Amino acid sequence: MTALKFSRKHLGIPYGLFMALFVVFPLLLIIYYAFTDPLTGKLSLINFIDFFTSNANLTAMFISLALAILTTAICLLIAYPTAYILARTDMNKNGIMLLLFILPMWINFVLRTAAMKELLFSIGMFKSNKTSFINTLIGMVYDYLPFAVLPIYTVLQKLDKNILEASSDLGASGSQTLFKVTIPLSMPGIVSAITMILLPTMTSYVVSDTLGNGNVTIIGKLIENQFSTMYNWNAGSAIAMILLVFIFATMLISGKFSEEGSQDARGGGLW
């Protein structure tokens, strides 16, 4: 028998094994737990029925969606003009202004959120429970804004200036050019910003726990509760599966807009 000859593709074997064991298999486990009755261990839909008949859960889902959509919309509204000014004027000649917008991404996320808590606390935003939602919203916009500026800036910068000139030569006004040419052409950047912000704001409970004063429960927190406090893995897995379906749907929709959208997600473009 001849010794197995080394080839470059064999390097993929340990990698494939690692992914099978730690990425694919756990997802199958989650699906298995989601469809199993925690008491009898038999296959059942009880976890999903429980989830959709609980008022607390449905409220959390509604709050997550509201927070996610509002955060994303506000981030886009602030980030688009920012990216536009940076890409189109001489303010960012040496790249320093852009750097100022990316720099906060390097500072520890939890620490930044804590800093926002100190700021909001010192201006008296923690005096009543009525401000919990707005505090969380401010914190999320603050944390995720850089993730919206970067991809939109990248797209706007690559935009061919001749197209904009052609548009005005053909008689379009400034706002017509903006809404009919510039914004449609920057859709890949906008979509990539949305995919980077929408999901984390629904699931990352760091901001809502720090700034929500215990009054803002999002879907990620529900999963955490089931696993860390209630020890009900089945119910937690069912919520995780509902999330997975949602993620899959968003990917399908956003995939139509940009092929490389996911490449920029988290960390991409940082260095």
Added chain:
Amino acid sequence: MVKKFIQRGYIWLVIAFLYAPIILLAVYSFNNSQVVGQWSNEWSFDLYKQLFTSNELMTTVANTLILAFVSSILSTVLGTMGAIGMFYSRKRVRNAMNTVTQIPVINAEIVTAISTALICTMFAFGRTYVSLLIGHVILTFPFVVLNVTPKLKQMDKNLYEAALDLGATPTQALFKVIIPQVLPGIFSGFLIAITLSLDDYIITTFTKPATFNTISTFVFDAYAKGGRSADVPALRALSTIIFAVIIIMLIVKNVLANNGAKKGGKR
């Protein structure tokens, strides 16, 4: 003129929003007031002294750095092997593996966290340093692959064949031809891995041993769970130092890049 003024004003307003919390903490790091917003007496370095003499905080900082460094190295080795292996595999295998590589990137962190915790409990090593390292490798390896693969695409395909024709063994060709060619990609993947690992809270909290703390978990316990330890004010000093280090790093990086550009060198 007015337009320019409005544009500049707008940009500086957004920057003020982004930096106000950090600068507030930085100012209050030079004061020993317990509460941010209530200035007591005078400037002082007490919080910095407290930071450097607190065993708990120093261990936390060391833990964070060691975890980031070790997990990023593991993740870089694994990701580089994966990227090279995938690139030279058959198309079907490559596409399948590429899709799986994307899963941790697009998945919600909480789902990745519970799946890692589930599998580690199943293999009966529970929440230990092993599960913590695995969790951080899962978090970061796709970004190494994403950075190495484009470099493999840019590489001249014939180089490897030429090395073999000139008598190199496949292993030699791998280490002397392929790896040097993709090194910039490996390096930027490593840097992103470090950044993500330093930043992570959710996966860490689900996979770490009970007494182990990183900066993220310590700050979260103090600010979200209300576990007010006496060291909490010293966190202001810590965040100011982190902020300063990052600014210095970016300046150095930019100066180096500019020098490189002036010499006519490639980035």
